[in-house]
Amino acid sequence: MKSLLTAPLAFVAAALLACPAIGATRDAATAIAEVSGGSMQTDASSSQTLDRVRRSGTLVCGVVIDEDDISEADTHGNLSKLGADYCRAMAAEIFGDVNKARFVSSSDEPAALAALRDGKTDVLFGATPNPVLGMVYHLAFGPPILIDGQGFLVANRLGIRTLADLGGRNVCFINASPPEQTLYDSLEPRLKKRENRFPYSERGEMDIALLDGHCDAITGDISWMANVRASFGKRASEFSILPDTVSIDPFSPAYRTGDPGWAALVDWTVWAAQQAEAHGITQANVATLGRSTDPVVQRLVGTSPWIGRTLGIPDNAFQHAVAAVGNSGEIYQRNVGSGSDLDLPRGRSALAEQGGLLWSLPVEPSQ
Structure with a gap:
C-alpha cells in the first residue's frame, strides 16, 4: 500500500483579517473543549511549515474574495466562506483553537497564488488546480473541496x-x-x-x-x-x-512544493472531513463517539492511534476539526448549499458514494 503521506492526488484538471470576519461558525472553541479534554500533545513534526506555524502561533490562510467585475484569469465566484471553514479545521487540528486562523484576502486567484508563493500565506483555500500554474508559482494542489463548472x-x-x-x-x-x-x-x-x-x-x-x-x-x-x-x-x-455544465472546474487547496509533510496535513484535513461525513460523524455527535466500535470512527476521533504522530498533530486532531466546523457535508451546506444565500445543490460536489465526484483515501491503519 502507498504511504499515506506520499500517495499522489491525480486530479486533472493584503489585508490580514480576523477569523470571525469570514463566515465564523458557532462557538467552535467550546465545541473543541468538549472533545479535547485539554490535551494537545504531539510529537515533533516532520514539516518545516508546520513547525514555523506552531512557533508563530497562527495559521495564515489565503482566500479569494471575488470583486465586482470578473477577472480574466478567474472563474469561480466568491467561495471564501467555504475556504475559511477548512482553514479553521486546520487550525483546530494544529492548535485546538479555530481563533488561531487568520486570513489574507486576494481579489483573484493569480494574486492569491503569488501571496502563497511569496510566503505571505501558509495555505490557500482554494484555487483551480492547474499544473502549469503550479510549475510557474512552485505550488501543488490538494484534493477538491468543491466541484465547480x-x-x-x-x-x-x-x-x-x-x-x-x-x-x-x-x-x-x-x-x-x-x-x-x-x-x-x-x-x-x-x-x-x-x-x-x-x-x-x-x-x-x-x-x-x-x-x-x-x-x-x-x-x-x-x-x-x-x-x-x-x-x-x-x-x-x-x-x-441549469443543472448541466459545459466544464468541470475543481476548487482545491494549494500549498508550496518542497514540504511533503505539510502537503499531507492539508490533504488529510480535506479527506478527514469527507471520511467523517461518509461514516456519520457530525459536529453534533463527534463528542459522543469515544466508545464507538467502528475502527474507522476510532481512528478519526483519536481513540485508536492512527496517523496523527506522522502528521505532527494529536491523535484526536480530526475530532477537534469536526467539533469546530463539522464534516464536509455540513461545511458545504452552511457555506454553499441550502443553508447559504447561494443555495447550490450538492450535485457533483457530493461524495463518490453519494453519486458525486469527491473521493478520499481510505482510513486504513498506517504502515
Missing part, C-alpha cells in the same frame, strides 16, 4: 430547462474571460441552432441586462452564477441555474 443562469419565464434550449437565445458573457472560450468550444457542438452571443466588459452591466431581459442567459462557473443570483435580492427566485 461553467453553467448558465437563465430567466425562468423563458422556459429554458436544458442546454439544448439555449439554441437561438441571447447568451451573454464577459469578454475575453475563460467562460467565453469554453462557450465556443463546448456549448456550440451541443446546439442545433447557434446561440446569439453578447459580450460585456463589466459584470454589473451584464447582470442588469439579464434582469431587464436583454440577456436570456448569462454564463460562468456555477459558483459565480449563484453569487449573481443571490445579488438579485427579491428577484432571485425569477432565475435558475
